[in-house]
Amino acid sequence: MQPPLTACRSLRIGVYEATWLSDTPFGSDGGAMFGIVPRALWQKKIMPDERNRVFVGLNCLLLRGAGRTLLVDAGIGNKLSEKQKAIYGLDPDVSLLKALDALGVPPEQVDTVLMTHLHLDHAGWLTVRTESGELVPTFPNARHVVQVKEWEAAHADHPLLSGSYVREDYDLLAARNLLELVDGDAEPAPGVRALFTGAHSPGHQVIKVESGGERLFCPSELLPTTWHLRLAWVMSYDLDPLRVVDLKRAYMAEAADEGWRLFLSHDPASAFGRLSRESEKEYAWLAQS
Ligand SMILES: [Zn+2]
Structure with a gap:
């Protein structure tokens, strides 16, 4: 599914221009996207295909301003096997690198990659293979900001975790000195903060941008799509769903009450918007026009 042409693609947040870049649509198992929610309920929001997949967006956020170029997350890339690409229903015509190219932003210009x-x-385009098969960093001039707990989980070889990580996406970054491991909150650019949450994965972090009185919040997997506005609708990928719900409740209340703009990592149609509070537990999505 392609975002509607009317979807907002770019916002000004103080000194930063925030731009929504789409990597390929991604066919995720429908049940996994909605955890304990019965299909009879979630299919009213999104009908799965004949393989029970729902197609989500792989949304990356570009921040440009104050002489800086930052990228939040890096899609799924193009290194998976043909079989995996078919399983996920990837579209080779839609990619993060094409989106950057269309904006006239060469990968060498990116100075910071923030990995939620x-x-x-989320990590697929951190590395690419050249025609000769050599693995190279996609963003050779960027420091790649990753929580140390996430780095450890990505190397833990735990049976519950290992299917979610691909080492060729990120191990090269350490070898090339492009990795910046952080333990807790960080501010990699003025007004751009990475806040440790864990819960979805051991080192998950969310991103807040505050500049010139304007605010943008990227909750990443704490609120992946507008289908997940109900507090209990969380993904079965979440390692600690109770904590995801607690964090989600706190961040959604803050975002609604303080008027933050949001950027959703997996909504296929509407990445930028705001929350309006309908009741203590219920929110509505106001897409950015
Ligand atoms: Zn995830």
Whole structure:
């Protein structure tokens, strides 16, 4: 599914221009996207295909301003096997690199990549293979900001974790000195903060941008799509769903009450918007026009 042409693609947040870049649509198992929610309920929001997949967006956020170029997350890339690409229903015509190219931003210009976590649908474009098969960093001049707990989880070889990570996406970054491991909150650019949350994955972090009195919040997997506005609708990928719900409740209340703009990592149609509070537990999505 392609975002509607009317979807807002770019916002000004103080000194930063925030731009929504789409990597390929991604066919995720429908049940996994909605955890304990019965299909009879979630299919009213999004009908799965004949393989029970729902197609989500792989949304990356570009921040440009104050002489800086930052990228939040890096899609799924193009290094998966043909079989995996078919399983996920990837579209080779839609990619983060094409989106950057269309904006006239060469990968060499990106100075910082903020990784909300290292799952394979977020870290894929951190490295690419050249025609000769050599693995190279996609953003050779960027420091790549990753929580140390995420780095450890991505190397833990735990049976519950290992299917979510692909080491060739990120191990090269350490070898090339492009990795910046952080333990807790960080501010990699003025007004751009990475806040440790864990919960979805051991080192998951969310991003807040505050500049010139304007505010943008990227909750990443704490609120992946507008289908997940109900507090209990969380993904079965979440390692600590109770904590995801607690964090989600706190961040959604803050975002609604303080008027933050949001950027959603997996909504296929509407990445930028705001929350309006309908009741203590219920929110509505106001897409950015
Ligand atoms: Zn994830």
